[in-house]
Amino acid sequence: MANPKPRRGLAVVTSIIALVAAGGLSYLAAEAATDFLGNRSEAEVSEALHLGGYDFANVEADGLIVRLSGTAPDEVQRFRAKSQAENVIGADRVVDNMQVATRASIGTPTFEVELLRNDQGISVVGLVPASLDRNAMVTTLQGVTTESKVSDLVETADYPEPEGWDAAFDFGLEAAQLAKRAKISIEPGKVSIRAITDSDAEKAALEAALHRAKPKNVTLQAEITAPRPVITPFTLRFVKDEHGARFDACSADSEAGLKRIVDVGVKAGIPGQPPCRLGLGAPTSHWSEAAVPAIEAVAAMGAGSVTISNTDIALYAPASVNADVFNEAVGRLDGALSPLFKLTTRHEKKAGEQDEPARFSAILDRSGVTLRGAVTDERMRNAVDSLARSRFSKVDNALSVDDSMPSGWTMRMIAAMEALAALESGVVHVTPDLIRLEGISGNQSASDLLAARLSQRLGAGAHYELSVRYDRRLDPLVKIPGGVECVDGLNAAMHESEIGFEPSKSVIAGDPQPTLERLATIMAECGDYRLEVGGHTDSQGSEDLNAELSRTRALAVLDAMKEHGIDITNMVAKGYGESRPIAGNDTEEGREANRRIEFTLLSDEPLTKEEVAPATNVSGVTDSVEATEARTAQATAAAATGALPVALGDDAPKADQPTASDAIDPDAPPVTVTDPVVLEKLIEALTVPALEAAFPDNSEGVMGPEGQSETDGAATTKE
Incomplete structure (x- = not known):
């Protein structure tokens, strides 16, 4: 059996080596970490x-x-x-x-101190003279902020106090007592303050207090701000009643907007300078653009209120406000508002008073057409506005939106505007039961022709009343010249056969009779206009002499016209001398051109008008059911495909053309346009440039060629 001791010794040595290695590695790692x-x-x-x-x-x-x-x-x-x-x-x-x-x-070191005051307390940092009583400083500041702490972090230096230090330091401590949130920097002879206040009023009060407390030998540099508060909800309420006009609440999102709102409030009747807060939280940058017309709407009604809360606008009118005035105010406000705002309206009714029927009116005069009333929705208002602008030179649109309008209401409005466009001036009123049109025309058959037009536009069953006066001056067949035509004719006559004068005199030379004959012919139709006979000379001679010579020559022409039998009641003479040359005075030809008599129109309106014929009164009910149904069906199909409704635009069937009833199966059921999308397309089709061909004015179609009437079967009764 082998001896195990040597192997055991080897294991021990190996373990020791491993431990040493591990310890070395740990040391190295620790040293590396420490270095890092x-x-x-x-x-x-x-x-x-x-x-x-x-x-x-x-x-x-x-x-x-x-x-x-x-x-x-x-x-x-x-x-x-x-x-x-x-x-x-x-x-x-x-x-x-x-x-x-x-x-x-x-x-000597620089002595500086900073006092920082906020809701948590006051901190004092910097270098102060060793002579400063720091305990007294802390006690003074502790009395300002009893619920918070005062942190004294100043360092001291044993140097003499510099000039202006005591006054500046005492003022800085007082400023720290006045300003709740501020950074106050103190140095000899100077105090700098950056502070934040909660309102403009607090800002103004702090500025005033600081200036009162400042010693004369101390410089004050103050930067005080009043951040806008966040207003939730962003609200404005304007009221006008028996107590006068006022703001119950007023918010603005910008300085410019604040000025506009205050200005329109004063204009609406608020006395003095009405209060209005400038703050954050407006739902849109278009806030003032909505507030201004809202206030103007109440002012136009004379009584009522408007409340704007974020993007919701509520307009209220008491029973004392006339319905037409209320509807016009609503229409103007609705048209002025950005789509971001939602308008709701309420008109209080008198006890027992029934809701008025739907109404639409249009007034036509020289300035354009004025539209008042309601339409079913915003799309229809835009479509009616487009049609009006295609027919009239200028449109004042105050139509409001009311989804309770009866069926077929928009088409009645369009028919009324088409009829009004055929007159020189007038007014049309539309209700669910009646279309009433009054005005002046240059067509003697205007009443019959308008009745035919309404029949073609509305079909059977529409009640109407027409009262149209005939004015001969407006009749293109009579061809009475207007004021401009009168002046052009008179000047042309003078140019072709001029009345001459003896040199440097106001005596007429030669025979003026041919020229006077031509002037008399023209003046036979122009005597009602205010005209000026102006005399002009060349630059030869003095200015005063030329002015007097030109005046007496103009008077000589006027006297000659009077002796010839011409009515000069509305004519005056004036001399311009050499002040208005039409050619150079350095040649004989130019001087001759400048020596002239010239007629000028002083007013477009005649002074005495011919007696206008009594109004032709016509009332009745439109008929032609088959033709109306055929036109409606054809127009509906055309509108659905985006095509121009030709059938609707054909005013009267021509002898060599098929009628609408020929084109449409007479046994087909009646077609009624109820789909708002199809109806909108139909109205939009009426506003395209091709409309002039489809809906002629007075030249052809419903007015007939050369002013002849085509009644298209309209049932009329003359009163």
Whole structure:
């Protein structure tokens, strides 16, 4: 049996070697970790000191210990550098080996103090003279913030107090008592304050208090702000009642918006400068763009209220507000609002009063057309607006949206506008039971023609009343010249056969009779217009002489026209001398051109109008059921495919063309357009440029060629 001892000894040796190796490795690992932590600490402290401006400090890691060396310019800088390093890695790992420059090299230190006040308390940091009573300072500040602590972190230096230090320090302590959230920097003769207040009023009060407390020999630099509060919900409420106009609540999202809201509030009747808060939390940047027309809507009604809460707008009108006024205000407000806002309205009714029937009105004059009333939805309002703009020069659209409008309402509105467009001026009112149209036309058969147009647009069963006056001046067949045509004719006559004058005199030379005959013919139709006979000369002679000569020559022409039997009641003479040349005065031809008599129109409107014929009153009910049903079916099919409704646009069947009833099976069931999408396409089709061909005005179609009536079977009764 072999002896096991040698093998056992080998195992022991191997174990010892392994333990030593492990211990060595652990030591190396620990040393490496220490070096890593030391290097990282050195880097972090170096970066912090550099950012703080303490580049005089040298940083060296010794394991986990960081040693600071170098020469600080003063004790304050040394202390701050040391504190900065301790904030990074902890005070127990910082060894301060820094030196301070000798007193002879740095002189008197700079005394500075910062007071930081917030809801947690007051901290005092900096360098103060050794003579300062620090206990008194803490006691003073502790009385300001009794529920929080005062942290005294100042350093002292045994140097004389510099000039202006005491006054500045005392003022800084008083400022800390006045400002609840502030940073107050104190140095000899100067105090800088950065503070935050809760409102503009508090800001103004703090600024006033600081300026009252400031000593004369101390400079104050103050930066005080009042951050806008967050307003939830963002609300505005404007009321106008028997007590006057006022804001019950007012919020604005910008300085510009605040000014617009306040200005429109004052314009609406709020006395003085109404209060309005500027804050954060507006649901959209279009807040003031909604608030302004909302206030204007109440002002237009004369009484009521509007409340805006975030994007919800509620408009209320008492029973004293007329329904038409209310509807117009609603229409204008609804049209002015961004799609982000939701408008709800309520019009209080008088006791026992029934809801008024749906109404639409359009007024046509020289300035354009005004639309009032309601449509079923926003799409229909846009479609009606587009149609109106294709027919009239200018549109004032105050249509509101009301989904309770009766069936076929939009088509009645369109028919009414089409009829109104055939007049020179007028007004049309539409209710579910009646279309009433009044106006002036230059067509003697306008009433019959409009009745036919309504029949074609609406089909059978629509009640109407027409009251149209005939104005001869508007009749294209009579061809009475307008004011511009009158002046052009008179000037053309003078140009072709000019009335001449003796040199430097206002005596007419030659025979003026041929020219006067032409002027008389023109003035026979133009005597109602205000006209000026202007005399002009060349530049030869003095200005005063030329002015008088031109005036007397104009009077001579006017007298000659009067003697010839021309009515000059509405004419005046004026001399312009050489002030308005039409050619150069350096040639004989130019001077001759400048010596002239010129007629000018003073007013587009005639002074005395011809007596307008009495209105032709027509009432009745539209008929032609078959033709109407055929047109509706054909228009529906065309609208569904995006095509122009030709059948609807053909005003009257021509003798050599098939009628709508020929194209559509007369035995087919009636077709009614109820789908809003199809109806919208139909209305949009009416607004395309091709509409002028499909819906002619007065030249052909429903008005008939050369003004002849095509009644299309309309049942009418003349009153």
